[in-house]
Amino acid sequence: MIATKFPMIELRRLHRFFGATKAVNDISFEVEAGQVFGYIGPNGAGKTTSMRILATLDLPTAGDALIDGFSVINDPDRVRRRLGFMPDYFGTYSNVNCWEYLDFFARAYGLRGNDRRKALNYTMDFTGLEVLATKAINGLSKGMKQRLCLGRAMIHDPAVLILDEPAAGLDPRARIELREMINRLASDGKSVLVSSHILTELAEMCDIVGIIEQGQLLATGSVADIQRGRVTHATVRVRCLENAAGLAAWLTEREDMSNVLVDGELVMFSHAGDRVSEAALLREMIEANFIVAEFGAKHTSLEDVFLTVTQGRVQ
Amino acid sequence: MTTVESAAAIEEEQTTASPASRWERFDQWIEYGSEFLNPILVKETRQALKSRQFAVTFTLVLACGWAWSLLGVAVNSPAIYYSANGPIMLVGYIDILLFPLLVIIPFTAFRSLAGEREDGTYELLSVSTLPPEKIISGKLGSAVLQMIVYLSALAPCVAFTYLLRGIDIITICYVMIAATLASVILSMAGLLLATVTNSKSWQSVLSVAVIILFLIAFFAAIGLTLGAVVEDTGWRRYDDPRFWTITVCALTFYFSYLALLYFAASAAISFASENRSTKLRMVMLTQHFLFFIWFCWVFLESSYETGALLAMVTFLAIHWGLHGALMVGESQALSPRIRRSIPKAVVRRLFSNWFLPGPARGYLFATSGMISGAVSIVVLAAATQQLRPGAVADLEMLFAFVAVATAYVVIYLGVGRLLMIGLRRIGSGDIFLSAIIHLLLLLLGVFIPIIVQLSTYWLPNDDYSIVQISNPFWTLVAIAESSNTIGDPELVGSVLLLTLGGAVMFFLQIVISAADIVPSTQATPQRVSEEDQLLAPLDVLGADSPWDDA
Numbered sequence: 001m002i003a004t005k006f007p008m009i010e011l012r013r014l015h016r017f018f019g020a021t022k023a024v025n026d027i028s029f030e031v032e033a034g035q036v037f038g039y040i041g042p043n044g045a046g047k048t049t050s051m052r053i054l055a056t057l058d059l060p061t062a063g064d065a066l067i068d069g070f071s072v073i074n075d076p077d078r079v080r081r082r083l084g085f086m087p088d089y090f091g092t093y094s095n096v097n098c099w100e101y102l103d104f105f106a107r108a109y110g111l112r113g114n115d116r117r118k119a120l121n122y123t124m125d126f127t128g129l130e131v132l133a134t135k136a137i138n139g140l141s142k143g144m145k146q147r148l149c150l151g152r153a154m155i156h157d158p159a160v161l162i163l164d165e166p167a168a169g170l171d172p173r174a175r176i177e178l179r180e181m182i183n184r185l186a187s188d189g190k191s192v193l194v195s196s197h198i199l200t201e202l203a204e205m206c207d208i209v210g211i212i213e214q215g216q217l218l219a220t221g222s223v224a225d226i227q228r229g230r231v232t233h234a235t236v237r238v239r240c241l242e243n244a245a246g247l248a249a250w251l252t253e254r255e256d257m258s259n260v261l262v263d264g265e266l267v268m269f270s271h272a273g274d275r276v277s278e279a280a281l282l283r284e285m286i287e288a289n290f291i292v293a294e295f296g297a298k299h300t301s302l303e304d305v306f307l308t309v310t311q312g313r314v315q
Numbered sequence: 316m317t318t319v320e321s322a323a324a325i326e327e328e329q330t331t332a333s334p335a336s337r338w339e340r341f342d343q344w345i346e347y348g349s350e351f352l353n354p355i356l357v358k359e360t361r362q363a364l365k366s367r368q369f370a371v372t373f374t375l376v377l378a379c380g381w382a383w384s385l386l387g388v389a390v391n392s393p394a395i396y397y398s399a400n401g402p403i404m405l406v407g408y409i410d411i412l413l414f415p416l417l418v419i420i421p422f423t424a425f426r427s428l429a430g431e432r433e434d435g436t437y438e439l440l441s442v443s444t445l446p447p448e449k450i451i452s453g454k455l456g457s458a459v460l461q462m463i464v465y466l467s468a469l470a471p472c473v474a475f476t477y478l479l480r481g482i483d484i485i486t487i488c489y490v491m492i493a494a495t496l497a498s499v500i501l502s503m504a505g506l507l508l509a510t511v512t513n514s515k516s517w518q519s520v521l522s523v524a525v526i527i528l529f530l531i532a533f534f535a536a537i538g539l540t541l542g543a544v545v546e547d548t549g550w551r552r553y554d555d556p557r558f559w560t561i562t563v564c565a566l567t568f569y570f571s572y573l574a575l576l577y578f579a580a581s582a583a584i585s586f587a588s589e590n591r592s593t594k595l596r597m598v599m600l601t602q603h604f605l606f607f608i609w610f611c612w613v614f615l616e617s618s619y620e621t622g623a624l625l626a627m628v629t630f631l632a633i634h635w636g637l638h639g640a641l642m643v644g645e646s647q648a649l650s651p652r653i654r655r656s657i658p659k660a661v662v663r664r665l666f667s668n669w670f671l672p673g674p675a676r677g678y679l680f681a682t683s684g685m686i687s688g689a690v691s692i693v694v695l696a697a698a699t700q701q702l703r704p705g706a707v708a709d710l711e712m713l714f715a716f717v718a719v720a721t722a723y724v725v726i727y728l729g730v731g732r733l734l735m736i737g738l739r740r741i742g743s744g745d746i747f748l749s750a751i752i753h754l755l756l757l758l759l760g761v762f763i764p765i766i767v768q769l770s771t772y773w774l775p776n777d778d779y780s781i782v783q784i785s786n787p788f789w790t791l792v793a794i795a796e797s798s799n800t801i802g803d804p805e806l807v808g809s810v811l812l813l814t815l816g817g818a819v820m821f822f823l824q825i826v827i828s829a830a831d832i833v834p835s836t837q838a839t840p841q842r843v844s845e846e847d848q849l850l851a852p853l854d855v856l857g858a859d860s861p862w863d864d865a
Contacts, residue, residue, distance in 0.1 A: 006842065055442050059587050069842040074652040076586045078846065080444050091436045095365040096358070107354030108443040152439070 006069030008033050008160050008191035009054065013063040016049050016215075023049040024060070025215035031193060031208065033159070036186045038206030039195035040306055046215040047195040048088065051164050054193070055085040067160050081109075084153035088165040090145050092137045099124070099133040102151055109156035119155055126181070127151040143174035150181060161185060163194045167201060179205050203302035211306055219305075226305050236278065238267045238285070239294035247290050271297065354445065355453025359427065360460060369461070372419055376411060376465055380472045383407045399481025402544045408472050409490060409540050415465045416498035417533040418526070424458040425505030425525050429518050432509070437584075447585040451506055451577060458502040462495055482544065485553050490544060494536065496569060501532055503576040510583035557616070564609045571602045588650035592642070592672035596680060599638050603684050606630050607691060619699055619706040621713055624692050625795055631688040632720040632787075635681045636753075639728040642677025643735055644749025647831065649673060654837040668833060675828030678732050682725045682821060689721040711801055715810045716794045722817030723787040729820035731756055736827075760785035781808045 009031035016024040024046040031037040039047045052058040054065050056076040064071050070078040093101065102123055106116045124130045127147040132140065140148065146166060153161055163182070167175045175198070182205055186192055196202050202209060203223050210220040219226050240247045248262045251269050256277070260269040271278060275297070282295050349357050363369045387404045388395055428450075431437035440450060473491065476482055508525055512518060543550065552558045575598045582591035610627035617623050653671065658664050669680050693714060700707045707713065731753045738744045738752075764783045768774045774782060779793035790809055797803055825832075839847075 056586060057438055057442065070846075071840070073588050074650065074655075074840070075843060076588065077444065077446075078843070080442055083442065085439075085442045087435065087438065089435050091434065091439045093358070093362060093436060095362045100358070100361050104354055104358040105439070105443060107357060108440060108445045110444050112350050156444075 006066070007031060008035075008068055009037070009193055010066040010069075011050065011054075011063070012066065014050060014053065014060050014065055015062040016046070016053060016058065017061045022215045024053070026063070027212070027215070027217045028063075029208075029210055029217060029220050031191045033191055034186055034189045035207045036182060036192045036194060036205055038202035038209040039193060039212060040199060040202060040209055040302070041195075041212035045212045047212055048164055049215075050212075051085075051162050051193065051195065052087075054162055055083060055087075056080060057085075081156070082159045084156070084158035084161045086149050086153040086161070086163045086166055088168065090149055092145065092148075094138065095136070097134050097136050098129050098140070098148055101137055101148065102129075102155055105152045106155050111156060119157065123151040123155050126154070126184075128177075143170050143177075146170060146174065146178065147181075150178070154185065159190060161190055161192045161194075163192065165195055165197065167196050167198050175201060199302040199306055209302065223302055223305065234271050234273070234278065234297045236269055236271045236281075236295070236297045238269075238292055238296075239265050240267055241265060241291040241293050243290065247285065250285075250288060250290070265293075353449055353453035353456055355450060356456040356460065359453070359457035363457070363461065368423075372415055373464065373468060376415055377468050379411045380408060380469045383411060384472055384475065395479065399479070401476045401479040401482035404479055405473065405476040405482055405487060405490070406540055406544050408469055408476065409494060409544075410537050412465060412469050413494060413533055413536050413540070416462060416494055417501055417536055418529045420458050420461050420465075420498055421501035421505040421529050422526055423461070424454055424502040425509045426522070427454055427457070428506050428509035429522070432513050433515055433518060441584070441586075447581040447589075448577075450584065451580045454506055455499070455502060455577070459499065462498050466491070466495065483551075486544065486551055490540060494540075497532070497536060500569065500573055500576070501529060503573055503580070505529075507576050507580040507583070510580055560612070564612070567605050567609070568602075571598060571605055574598045575602070588652045590653045590656070590672060592645060592677075593670040596642075596670045599634070599680075600684065602634060603631065603688060606634060607688065611695065614695070614699075619703065621696075621708050624696055624707075624713055625716055628689065628692055628717050628720045629791070631685060632724050635685040635688075636724050636727065639678065639681030639685075639724065640731060640750050640753035641746045642681055643674045643728060643732045643753075644744060644746035645672050645674050645677050646745075647674060647739070649834050651837045654834060655839050657834060657836045659836065664833075671834060673831060673834070674732060674735060675824075675831035678728055678824055678828070679832060681728060682824075685721050685724045686821075689717045692717055712794060712797060715806070716791060718814045718817075719790060719794060719810055720787075722813040723790075725817040726813070726820050727753065727756060727760070727787075729824050732824065757787075761788060765789075779803075779805055781805045781812075784809045784812060 007030040009029075011027050011029050014024050014027045015022070027046070027050060029037070039051070041047050049058065050065075053060050054067065054072060056072050056079055059073060064073060066072070067079045068082050070082070072079050093104075096104070099120070102120055103116070106119050111119050124133060127150060129144070129147055129151060132144060137145070137148065150163070150166065153163070166182075167178055170178065179201055182192055182194060186205075186207075194202070194206070206223070208220065208222055209226065211218045211226070238247065244262050244265050244267050247267050248260050248269075251257045251260050251267065256272045258270045258272075260267065271281065273281075278297050282292065285292050285295075383404075387400070387407060391398070391400045391403075394400070428437075431440065441447075473487060477484060477487060505525060508521060511521060550558075575595065578594040578598060582589075582595060585591055606627060610623055610630070613626070614620065614623040649671065657671070658667055669676065669683075696707050696710060696713055700710060731749065734752055734756075735744050735749055738748065764786050768780060768782050774780050779789060783789045783793075790806075790813075793806060794810070797806055801807060
């Protein structure tokens with residue numbers, strides 16, 4: 001594939017209405033080559049609809065979506081050459097084994113002769129399916145089927161991968177393996193748009209996340225950017241061996257503290273500030289002769305960010 | 316023995332055609348051959364070879380063939396040695412074959428595509444680079460492959476009937492080819508019907524309708540085979556050139572309708588911004604010329620019988636009326652993808668515009684087709700009359716018939732299009748809605764005047780009256796059966812009013828559609844041009860060739 005000046009994925013004021021329902025309402029974002037974009041949102045938020053438009057399976061009501069500079073509306077054939085799509089269902093055939101399944105899609109993407117054999121071998125190796133090559137698809141576990149579907153999406157070496165809930169229903173081990181595979185694909189220069197409900201995993205693998213609710217993109221950027229922009233408090237938990245109530249009173253007097261609670265030796269409070277100011281606070285506590293045996297700050301997770309951004313309105 | 320000698324010996328041993336290596340090589344050849352085949356055909360063949368349904372059906376066909384052989388020989392013995400038992404045995408074998416050919420294979424083709432749409436595997440196919448035409452041809456190819464397997468299974472039995480006397484090789488081949496062609500077109504129809512709906516409940520209803528359709532075709536084919544092979548109705552005139560001309564005529568229409576179904580099915584599954592109409596319109600135009608050519612042949616063969624020209628007009632009116640009703644329901648919007656494919660040169664645009672999608676162009680395409688056909692018939696009849704005076708009987712009646720048939724197509728399609736414009740303003744309209752609206756219009760146009768005429772005492776019940784002006788069937792039959800069209804004031808009134816109405820409707824449509832008839836072009840996006848240039852370096856080199864300067 002030829003490197004271009006265009007973003008690999010670009011949504012331009014995308015709208016998709018189903019009657020009065022605004023499934024996607026004015027969404028715009030860009031994903032560059034080698035980036036993993038996490039699409040977060042509750043059920044019915046519009047993730048799958050916008051992914052289907054990107055995959056040339058649906059048409060937008062207004063706006064456009066571009067893959068490597070090509071419109072999904074007007075150049076679906078060029079988009080499809082660059083795109084691997086993994087929907088939230090398996091889509092498998094009966095009486096077909098893993099090798100035959102991937103071979104069929106390799107042929108469908110126009111791979112012939114040695115190119116096809118190389119693509120099959122690489123995909124089988126990448127997804128770890130070599131040992132199951134002759135096994136019927138119907139007999140595969142869910143995790144193996146997901147690997148097979150990822151293999152199908154990447155068989156033609158696309159520059160862009162769109163993965164709709166790829167980790168849904170997988171056991172922890174399979175999730176870790178899937179995450180590693182996605183990271184490898186990104187390190188190979190592929191742009192990956194992945195949606196998931198498992199937010200902690202997205203936080204670990206995504207360079208950028210977009211939070212979508214009721215068809216609108218509420219926030220977009222790196223997890224850290226969103227945290228900085230949206231959530232400014234860390235929950236701090238301190239075990240003070242003596243005079244916990246005194247520590248609580250000392251903290252209450254400070255401006256950057258709130259929600260101070262005492263439970264025996266434990267003092268919990270919200271602290272507005274970064275890790276450096278937390279370290280300074282600990283030093284001040286010790287200098288104020290409080291006997292601190294434990295100091296821990298729980299920073300905002302992607303789930304916290306998501307709940308804050310969506311204001312807890314999970315459908 | 317040296318190392319080299321021992322290695323050579325081992326190699327020789329390996330290459331002396333052990334069964335495994337032969338199979339491997341055979342497998343490699345098959346693999347190599349499959350590179351040139353449609354991926355869907357390869358996949359479906361693999362699936363069919365492991366499918367229980369295929370194994371059971373194939374075994375049953377084989378078992379029925381053997382059972383019929385044994386039963387036929389036993390029942391007809393000892394006369395089988397000297398009497399002509401070929402036809403009855405052949406009918407038995409063909410009837411055994413017809414069930415898989417006309418029911419199982421077409422229904423499997425229907426389910427194959429409908430199942431992909433239900434299970435979501437179709438979406439995976441459509442996001443691949445496989446074009447819709449290849450998806451349909453792959454499915455059809457898979458059906459043809461099954462036909463070959465079933466035909467091969469019973470080929471020895473069919474060959475056996477020739478040895479039994481009473482049937483000639485041409486009839487055997489003719490009937491077998493006809494059965495296969497029927498199976499191909501039914502499979503194609505099954506594929507088209509599979510694209511009609513995505514809804515599972517509607518697919519279930521459609522499945523029942525489709526299987527009923529195939530069973531009707533199966534029983535009709537049994538009747539036809541019996542009539543054609545056992546009861547010699549005198550159709551087997553292989554030494555008569557007209558028999559072969561009619562066969563060629565039937566084949567041209569067969570392949571044109573097969574192409575129409577193929578492009579319609581491909582269009583139904585293609586992406587919304589694709590041009591779904593141009594290929595279909597080209598087939599429609601080809602069929603128009605086929606109607607004209609073959610009916611001219613009938614006209615000449617029948618020594619200038621007016622009936623041939625009346626039949627030609629009727630077929631053309633049905634052809635353009637039916638296709639026009641569908642084209643009028645096309646989407647008004649022309650995607651940028653299509654607009655950038657419109658030729659820039661004025662002359663080329665003049666020809667290509669007719670074939671572009673859109674209701675306004677669709678209306679003009681259908682009515683222009685009908686009008687050009689009508690003019691051609693009038694010119695043909697007038698020229699014949701000029702060259703051979705008195706050859707064409709009742710020229711006035713023919714002209715009136717042609718004018719009225721054309722006016723009906725123009726008016727009904729025009730009213731239907733106006734209704735569709737109104738409906739689009741309040742909601743959405745598609746080709747199915749357009750077809751229903753035109754059907755309802757026709758039914759209303761036929762039944763309302765009949766009810767009016769039958770329920771009023773001052774109008775004659777049996778004779779034609781001008782009240783029937785909206786009823787194309789009665790009006791056209793009245794003109795065709797009239798011994799003196801000009802002398803019948805009711806008929807003259809209808810002819811004049813319809814011709815005038817047709818002309819008014821045609822010009823009204825041109826006025827309201829003027830802006831839509833000639834679409835604006837769109838420049839190719841820079842990104843597309845860039846990639847085209849990169850992917851076609853030879854073209855770029857070609858432009859710099861010294862020969863270009865010559």
